[in-house]
Amino acid sequence: MLIAENLTKIYGQQTALWQLNLEIKAGEIFALLGQNGAGKTTTIHCLLGFILPTEGAAYINGLEVTKNLTVARKQVAYIPETVMLYPNLTGAENLAFFSSLAGFKYSTNELEAYLTYAGLQAEAHHRRLGGYSKGMRQKVGIAIAVAKQVKALLLDEPTSGLDPKAANEFSSILKNMAEKGTAILMATHDIFRAKEIADRIGIMKEGNLVSIIKASSVTTHALEELYLQMV
Amino acid sequence: MTRLLLKNFVRAKGLMLGLLLLFIAGCISLYIGHRFIEQNKETVEQSAHFQQENIERYVEYNQSSIGTLLYYLRFGLVHQAPHLVGLAIGQRDINPSVISVNIRNLEEQKYTSALMNPMYQLLGNMDFSFVLLYFFPLIIIAFCYNLVSEEKEEGIWDMILSQTAQPLQMLSIKLGIRFASVMGVLLLLLTLAGLGLNIPLDKAFVSFCLVAIVYVVFWFCLTCLVISFHLSSSQNALVLLLSWISLTLILPASVHALSTYLYPIPEAYGTVLESRDGYHTQWDKPKEPTIAQFHAQYPQFSSYNHPSDQEFSWLWYFAMQQMGDQHAANDAKVLAEKLRARGAFSQAMGWVIPTIHTQLSLNSLSQSDLLHHLHFLEALEDFHEDKRLYFYPKIFENAAVAEEDWSDFGLAFHQKPLEISGAQTVLPPLLASFLLLFLARMNWRMKMFIEKN
Numbered sequence: 001m002l003i004a005e006n007l008t009k010i011y012g013q014q015t016a017l018w019q020l021n022l023e024i025k026a027g028e029i030f031a032l033l034g035q036n037g038a039g040k041t042t043t044i045h046c047l048l049g050f051i052l053p054t055e056g057a058a059y060i061n062g063l064e065v066t067k068n069l070t071v072a073r074k075q076v077a078y079i080p081e082t083v084m085l086y087p088n089l090t091g092a093e094n095l096a097f098f099s100s101l102a103g104f105k106y107s108t109n110e111l112e113a114y115l116t117y118a119g120l121q122a123e124a125h126h127r128r129l130g131g132y133s134k135g136m137r138q139k140v141g142i143a144i145a146v147a148k149q150v151k152a153l154l155l156d157e158p159t160s161g162l163d164p165k166a167a168n169e170f171s172s173i174l175k176n177m178a179e180k181g182t183a184i185l186m187a188t189h190d191i192f193r194a195k196e197i198a199d200r201i202g203i204m205k206e207g208n209l210v211s212i213i214k215a216s217s218v219t220t221h222a223l224e225e226l227y228l229q230m231v
Numbered sequence: 232m233t234r235l236l237l238k239n240f241v242r243a244k245g246l247m248l249g250l251l252l253l254f255i256a257g258c259i260s261l262y263i264g265h266r267f268i269e270q271n272k273e274t275v276e277q278s279a280h281f282q283q284e285n286i287e288r289y290v291e292y293n294q295s296s297i298g299t300l301l302y303y304l305r306f307g308l309v310h311q312a313p314h315l316v317g318l319a320i321g322q323r324d325i326n327p328s329v330i331s332v333n334i335r336n337l338e339e340q341k342y343t344s345a346l347m348n349p350m351y352q353l354l355g356n357m358d359f360s361f362v363l364l365y366f367f368p369l370i371i372i373a374f375c376y377n378l379v380s381e382e383k384e385e386g387i388w389d390m391i392l393s394q395t396a397q398p399l400q401m402l403s404i405k406l407g408i409r410f411a412s413v414m415g416v417l418l419l420l421l422t423l424a425g426l427g428l429n430i431p432l433d434k435a436f437v438s439f440c441l442v443a444i445v446y447v448v449f450w451f452c453l454t455c456l457v458i459s460f461h462l463s464s465s466q467n468a469l470v471l472l473l474s475w476i477s478l479t480l481i482l483p484a485s486v487h488a489l490s491t492y493l494y495p496i497p498e499a500y501g502t503v504l505e506s507r508d509g510y511h512t513q514w515d516k517p518k519e520p521t522i523a524q525f526h527a528q529y530p531q532f533s534s535y536n537h538p539s540d541q542e543f544s545w546l547w548y549f550a551m552q553q554m555g556d557q558h559a560a561n562d563a564k565v566l567a568e569k570l571r572a573r574g575a576f577s578q579a580m581g582w583v584i585p586t587i588h589t590q591l592s593l594n595s596l597s598q599s600d601l602l603h604h605l606h607f608l609e610a611l612e613d614f615h616e617d618k619r620l621y622f623y624p625k626i627f628e629n630a631a632v633a634e635e636d637w638s639d640f641g642l643a644f645h646q647k648p649l650e651i652s653g654a655q656t657v658l659p660p661l662l663a664s665f666l667l668l669f670l671a672r673m674n675w676r677m678k679m680f681i682e683k684n
Contacts, residue, residue, distance in 0.1 A: 093235055
């Protein structure tokens with residue numbers, strides 16, 4: 001579903017990503033661990049078509065992203081580290097707006113259902129986003145991603161700043177989406193969360209994918225040690 | 232999507248405040264225009280009243296000599312102003328709407344303007360054209376400078392891009408809402424102007440509205456071009472404000488300075504001196520050449536002569552006055568030609584500087600520009616000549632004052648029929664707008680390809 005083929009990105013003298021080869025199948029959750037500047041976000045941005053790879057190609061559902069940007073982007077959703085939305089619109093209105101950008105038009109009931117599914121309390125659905133906490137905005141971001149009904153989901157440190165309960169709810173939603181066949185790539189610093197929800201875990205260092213581990217094959221402690229050794 | 236973007240726009244208090252301020256400034260300008268029209272109307276009414284009163288008094292005290300009477304009597308010509316002048320006062324606040332002349336030397340009298348409060352001249356008038364030319368672009372800049380950069384700087388842009396590969400459609404709607412809101416205020420103000428200032432819905436007013444609309448379109452297109460470079464909000468604001476300063480202040484001032492350099496008018500001073508010299512030097516010269524020149528100009532009066540046994544006659548006196556105008560004729564002609572050349576130069580520059588074109592067009596349509604005033608001065612020459620030709624034989628024959636029906640001499644009125652060229656009126660800024668939009672679109676295509684950074 002999500003494929004990176006010799007994916008390389010070089011900015012001037014600096015290599016942000018080097019020869020990345022990766023395939024994430026439908027229903028799989030893949031977590032990318034790594035320090036800041038390891039190339040996690042660059043990988044996600046290449047898959048989204050935000051940036052052109054210097055070499056190699058990114059594929060979503062068999063479509064090369066740079067050559068089929070419009071169609072490829074319809075099949076992928078993205079949740080950044082901090083979901084920023086329009087503060088003058090309510091949660092439901094933001095969801096309606098971003099869904100309409102993707103070509104979906106939902107009734108008020110459907111919008112509320114998506115927001116509820118994402119864990120946003122009902123009383124906040126029709127409040128302006130200006131008064132939302134980071135966690136609440138993140139939930140609207142999840143609702144936007146879910147409402148896009150995509151086959152692939154890219155997340156860039158989505159749980160950072162969320163309280164444990166919200167992060168736990170978020171994990172449940174991701175698992176649920178994966179069960180329904182969505183391929184998920186998640187960049188994160190959170191080793192515990194990666195171990196908990198991912199099927200496979202990749203460790204990146206200086207633009208290289210240095211290791212891929214099956215999550216079920218290691219304990220959290222072992223994963224942490226491995227991570228510290230590698231980075 | 233449109234409904235939600237509209238909601239987002241309406242809920243942004245700053246934007247609503249901007250629209251409100253624009254509307255208030257527009258209403259103030261309409262009030263200033265209304266006051267100008269009323270003052271103008273009052274000036275004409277009072278001029279008519281005082282002219283009649285003046286004639287009655289002089290006739291009462293000068294029954295014996297029509298020459299003496301016509302030495303004093305003044306007759307007014309009104310430069311009629313359409314109600315549209317309330318929207319673009321132009322040079323009407325420095326040029327008089329009524330000029331009253333006697334049948335003596337004309338050149339000096341041409342520039343004897345009405346008394347007015349110098350404070351008004353110092354401050355200028357915040358008329359509708361001022362609000363349009365200066366305030367509207369500022370509001371457009373304030374509304375659009377962060378059209379894209381706002382989303383980028385607030386981190387919303389990535390979310391937008393992840394939802395669609397074609398954000399241009401969304402941005403077009405966003406821009407369209409801003410355009411519609413500014414255009415709404417403009418059309419509302421023009422409607423209020425039409426109703427409040429009793430401006431007839433004629434070709435001139437429709438053209439005026441078109442010029443205003445095209446000017447607003449031009450600024451939106453310029454804004455589109457600037458934001459298509461995907462600069463930061465502060466860079467966009469800086470570039471747009473520099474454009475505003477250049478287009479509304481520096482370039483018009485430079486064109487004005489250049490026109491005065493290219494077409495200097497020492498004749499403006501020379502005309503008055505020539506006129507005075509032409510007349511005053513005749514006192515010390517033999518009378519015959521003066522009268523001979525008068526006869527050469529007016530052969531129909533060659534049967535009238537200066538009585539050789541008298542030191543003074545009205546024929547000789549008005550012939551001397553005539554010499555003043557004759558001496559200044561060449562300078563006056565050159566002066567008018569140079570002023571026209573300045574006007575033509577400014578109009579030519581208007582093809583490349585839309586602000587100049589808009590100001591000139593608005594003033595031309597409201598008949599408050601330099602060319603209309605020059606036309607009025609020409610009409611004044613004809614009016615003055617008609618009066619001379621009518622009264623000269625009566626003066627030379629010393630006709631009885633009582634034989635004339637003096638109540639017939641009310642104010643005369645002049646209004647040049649308006650010639651409107653559709654292409655000339657809106658084409659230059661329209662072409663500039665198309666060019667800017669084309670460049671903006673090309674730029675978008677280049678920059679909006681997938682490279683985000």
